[in-house]
Amino acid sequence: MNGRTRIAFSGAAATLLTALCLWPLITPAYWLIQAAFVIALVTAAGLGLRRLAVPRPLVPLAQLLLIVLLLTLFYASSTAVGGILPGPGAWQTLTGEISDGITDMGQYAAPAPAHEGLRLILVGSVVLIGLVVDALVATYQRVALAGLPLLALYSVGTGLHPHGALWLYFLLSAFGYLSLLMAEGQDRLSRWGRVFHGTPATLAGTTGGNPLSSTGYRIAGAALAIGLLLPLALPGLGTGLVGRLGHGGGGIGSDGDIITAVNPLASLGASLNKSVNVNILTYTTSSQSPGDQYLRIVDLDDFNGVAWTPSEHQVQNVPNPLPYPTGLDNNTPETAVQTRISTESGYVQQWLPMPYPATSVQVPGDWKYEPEGRTLIGDGGQNAGGLQYTVNSLALDPSEDALKAAGPAPADITKTYLALPKNFPTVIHDTAVSVTHGATTAYDKAVALQNWFTTTGGFTYDTTVKDDTSSNAMVDFLRNRKGFCVHFAGTMAAMARSLGIPARVAIGFTPGEQQSDGSWKVGTKNAHAWPELYFSGVGWIRFEPTPHVGFTPDYTVATTSGGTSAASTAPTQTSTSTGPTASTSAGCPVQERRAGFCGQDSATGATGTGTGSSWPTPLELTGLVLAGLLVLILLTPMLWRLRARSHRLRRRLPHGPGGGSGGPGGPGAAGATAGAPAPRRGGTALELSDQQVLLVWREMIDSAWDVGIPPDEAETPRRTVARIVELGALEEEPRAAAGRLALATEQVLYAPSSSPPTALRQDVRAVRHGLRASARPSVRIRAVLFPPSSARLVRGLRESWQSLTDRLRWRGRRTEDGEEQ
Numbered sequence: 001m002n003g004r005t006r007i008a009f010s011g012a013a014a015t016l017l018t019a020l021c022l023w024p025l026i027t028p029a030y031w032l033i034q035a036a037f038v039i040a041l042v043t044a045a046g047l048g049l050r051r052l053a054v055p056r057p058l059v060p061l062a063q064l065l066l067i068v069l070l071l072t073l074f075y076a077s078s079t080a081v082g083g084i085l086p087g088p089g090a091w092q093t094l095t096g097e098i099s100d101g102i103t104d105m106g107q108y109a110a111p112a113p114a115h116e117g118l119r120l121i122l123v124g125s126v127v128l129i130g131l132v133v134d135a136l137v138a139t140y141q142r143v144a145l146a147g148l149p150l151l152a153l154y155s156v157g158t159g160l161h162p163h164g165a166l167w168l169y170f171l172l173s174a175f176g177y178l179s180l181l182m183a184e185g186q187d188r189l190s191r192w193g194r195v196f197h198g199t200p201a202t203l204a205g206t207t208g209g210n211p212l213s214s215t216g217y218r219i220a221g222a223a224l225a226i227g228l229l230l231p232l233a234l235p236g237l238g239t240g241l242v243g244r245l246g247h248g249g250g251g252i253g254s255d256g257d258i259i260t261a262v263n264p265l266a267s268l269g270a271s272l273n274k275s276v277n278v279n280i281l282t283y284t285t286s287s288q289s290p291g292d293q294y295l296r297i298v299d300l301d302d303f304n305g306v307a308w309t310p311s312e313h314q315v316q317n318v319p320n321p322l323p324y325p326t327g328l329d330n331n332t333p334e335t336a337v338q339t340r341i342s343t344e345s346g347y348v349q350q351w352l353p354m355p356y357p358a359t360s361v362q363v364p365g366d367w368k369y370e371p372e373g374r375t376l377i378g379d380g381g382q383n384a385g386g387l388q389y390t391v392n393s394l395a396l397d398p399s400e401d402a403l404k405a406a407g408p409a410p411a412d413i414t415k416t417y418l419a420l421p422k423n424f425p426t427v428i429h430d431t432a433v434s435v436t437h438g439a440t441t442a443y444d445k446a447v448a449l450q451n452w453f454t455t456t457g458g459f460t461y462d463t464t465v466k467d468d469t470s471s472n473a474m475v476d477f478l479r480n481r482k483g484f485c486v487h488f489a490g491t492m493a494a495m496a497r498s499l500g501i502p503a504r505v506a507i508g509f510t511p512g513e514q515q516s517d518g519s520w521k522v523g524t525k526n527a528h529a530w531p532e533l534y535f536s537g538v539g540w541i542r543f544e545p546t547p548h549v550g551f552t553p554d555y556t557v558a559t560t561s562g563g564t565s566a567a568s569t570a571p572t573q574t575s576t577s578t579g580p581t582a583s584t585s586a587g588c589p590v591q592e593r594r595a596g597f598c599g600q601d602s603a604t605g606a607t608g609t610g611t612g613s614s615w616p617t618p619l620e621l622t623g624l625v626l627a628g629l630l631v632l633i634l635l636t637p638m639l640w641r642l643r644a645r646s647h648r649l650r651r652r653l654p655h656g657p658g659g660g661s662g663g664p665g666g667p668g669a670a671g672a673t674a675g676a677p678a679p680r681r682g683g684t685a686l687e688l689s690d691q692q693v694l695l696v697w698r699e700m701i702d703s704a705w706d707v708g709i710p711p712d713e714a715e716t717p718r719r720t721v722a723r724i725v726e727l728g729a730l731e732e733e734p735r736a737a738a739g740r741l742a743l744a745t746e747q748v749l750y751a752p753s754s755s756p757p758t759a760l761r762q763d764v765r766a767v768r769h770g771l772r773a774s775a776r777p778s779v780r781i782r783a784v785l786f787p788p789s790s791a792r793l794v795r796g797l798r799e800s801w802q803s804l805t806d807r808l809r810w811r812g813r814r815t816e817d818g819e820e821q
Helices: 003-025 031-051 058-075 088-107 116-139 143-160 167-192 214-233 265-272 400-404 411-417 426-435 442-456 471-480 485-498 590-595 602-606 618-648 688-706 717-728 732-750 760-774 777-785 788-820
Strands: 279-285 295-300 334-343 358-362 367-370 375-378 388-396 503-509 520-523 527-535 539-542
Touching: 003 031, 003 116, 003 143, 003 167, 031 058, 031 116, 058 088, 058 116, 088 116, 088 471, 116 143, 143 167, 295 375, 400 442, 426 442, 426 471, 426 485, 442 485, 442 527, 471 485, 485 503, 485 527, 618 688, 618 777, 618 788, 688 717, 688 732, 688 760, 688 788, 717 732, 717 760, 732 760
Parallel strands: none
Antiparallel strands: 279 334, 279 520, 295 503, 334 388, 358 388, 367 375, 503 527, 527 539
C-alpha cells in the first residue's frame, strides 16, 4: 500500500472512529456497519478515480453520486428506477424518511429505536463527513484540515449523548485523527528519502524526522482541546435527540403530572415484519367473544399532518374502580368480563395492555392513570415486562338503532377529535364524501368507510409498505390501495374527522391464538392499529377497516334474516396472513363473507393480489439501461486492460504504419518503451516482428504498473528491468524472462538488425505471474478491477480529443482562407 492509499484509508478509519460517539443514540446500532460499507466503497472509488487521472473537482462529485445511488439502494429501492437510480418516486421516499427521522428526533430520547428515517439521517451524515474528509486528505492533500469536519462530528455526537462527553469516544476520535496525521507525515518523509544525519529534535517542524509537522501539532492540539471543552459547554438539548421538536421522549414529566408519550406507530411496522413471532403475553378470559379481547395500549388523538401521535394529558394515581367510561349511558347492553394477563419479561413497553373499556385493574408496580384514553402508564421506569395482573372490563353490544340515533358529540370531544391540519389534502375529504354517498347518519358513514376498506375498495394488505401516516402518505395509500393496519386505521380516522365524526387511532394487539387449554397467546405478529369513533350514548367504539386481520365488530355487520346479528366467528388472522380460507358452506363466517371469499376457490381468491408476467415500463427499461451503462463505466478499466493484453500477446498483428494497438492510448512503435529513445530506423515503419517486441515490452511495463511499480520515462530498458526485478522481488525464472525482454527491446530500438526470440509472449507471461505471486492479495485484486495502467486509456482519449479539435480548427481556418480568396 503506497502512502496516498494509506492516507485515504486512514481518513476513512478516522471518520468511523469518530462516528462511534453516535453509537448510543439509536439501538440497535447496526447502522454503523452500513455506514462503514458505504464509506469503504466511496474511499475505494476515490482511489480508482485518482489513479485514472480524473480531474480533482470531478472526484468528489463522482463520489457524491455513488453515495446517492447507495442510499437509494438501501432506503428507497422499491420506488427507484431499476432499484438503484433515484427517480421522482425515490426522491419522495427519501425526503419522507428524512422528515420522519426529524420527527423521531424530537419524540425519542436516546437510545431511540432504529427507525428507517433515523438510520438514513445518521448514515447519510456520517458518509457525507467521510466524503469531506476524503476530499481533504486524498484529493486535495490538505490532511490537517480534516480535523475540522471530524471535530464537528464529534461535537454533535457527544453533545447529543445522554451522559455527555465520554472519555472513550474522545480517545477513539483522537486516535483516529492522530493516526491520519502520522500517515501523512510518513508519506511526506518517504518522499525525501532517508535522513542520514540530524535528530528528531533538530528535524521537528520540517518535512523529515518527525511525521507530525508543526502545523499538524498546532491543529491537533487545538482540535483536541476544543473536542474536550466544547461538549462540556453545550447546553442540554432536551429529552429528544435534538430537543423538543414535538412531543417528548415518553414517560412521566418532571412534575409527575404530564405524560409526553412517543409515537408507537413507528415500531409497529417493525414488529409485523419480523421473521419470528415473538411471544409477548398470554391471558385467560371469561369473554365468549374473541372480538371483545382486543388488548389496547394507547390511543393517538393528535394528527398534525405528519403523523398520528398522543397529545399531552394529565395523569393521576390509579383509582379503584376506574371512572365510568365517558359518553356511555345505562341503555347500552354491556357484559362484565374478567381477564388475567401474564407478560413476558422482555416486554418493556411503558403502557399496560388491557381490554377496553377497563373498569378496574389489579397490577403490581408503580403506575399512573390517564383518564382521557383510559390507559395505564409506568411511572419511575416501571414497564409491563414480567407481570401478572387482572383487568375487569366491559363488553359493549350497542344496537344498530342506538348508533344511528346517536346525537352530536359534546364540544370538548369535537374540539380535540375533529381537528385536522390546515393543509389537509382535499382529495382525502372528497374520497370520504364519495364513499359515503347516500349514507344519512354518522354510523352509516362509518360502516360505509369500513366496508370500502375491507371489501369494495380493492385494497391489499401489505406490510412492506413504509409505516408512514402523514397526509401525503394517505394520498399515496388511497391511490396505490396497498398498506397495513397503520394505513387503514390512520386514513379511516382522518376521513371520519373530515366527515364530522370524532375519531382517533388505537394501538394494541388482536386477540391472538387460542391454545388447547383455553388460554390465548399474543405475539409480535398480533401488533395492530385500529380506529375508534365516538357516538353519544355509547362512547368510543372500535371499527376494523384492515382486511383479513382481527375481528369485525358485531355492531357494524348487517343483521341476518332471522333478526340476530351475524357475529364474526372466524379464527383470528395474524398480521402476516394472506386471507381467510375459502369456504363454500352455508355457514360461511361473516369475516370471510365480507371479504368476498365465500364460495370461491382459494387459488381464485389469491389471484387478486398475485403478480403476473408483464413487460417492463419505458421508465423501468430506461432505468435498466442506465444501470447497465453505470456498470459498464465501472468495468471499463478492467475491460480495456484485458483487451490491451489480448491485443499485445496475439500471435499476428494487423499491418499498418506504426503498428498501433488499435485503441486510444495503445502502444505503437514510437514511444513504445518506457524511457527508451526513438528507434534508429530512419523514420520507416518497423517490421512485424519488431512491432510485436515493442508491444510485448509495453505489456511487461503495464503489468508491473498494475502491481504498484509505475513506469519511469527516463530509464533505459535495461535499467527498467533492474528496477522491476528489485521492487517486484522476482524469482530466478521471471528475472531471466525480463532480461530477455529488455535485450530484445534494445535490439529492436538500437541495433541495425534484430532477430527477436519467438518465446517473448511466454516471457512476459512469466514476468506477470512472478509479479502477481510476490504481490499482496489486495494488490492483485486491485490490478484486476482497477488497474493503474488503465490511465493510458484516459490519456489516449484526451489526446484523441485534442487531435480531433485541432483538425476541426485547422479545417475551419482552411475554409475561411478559401472563402477570402
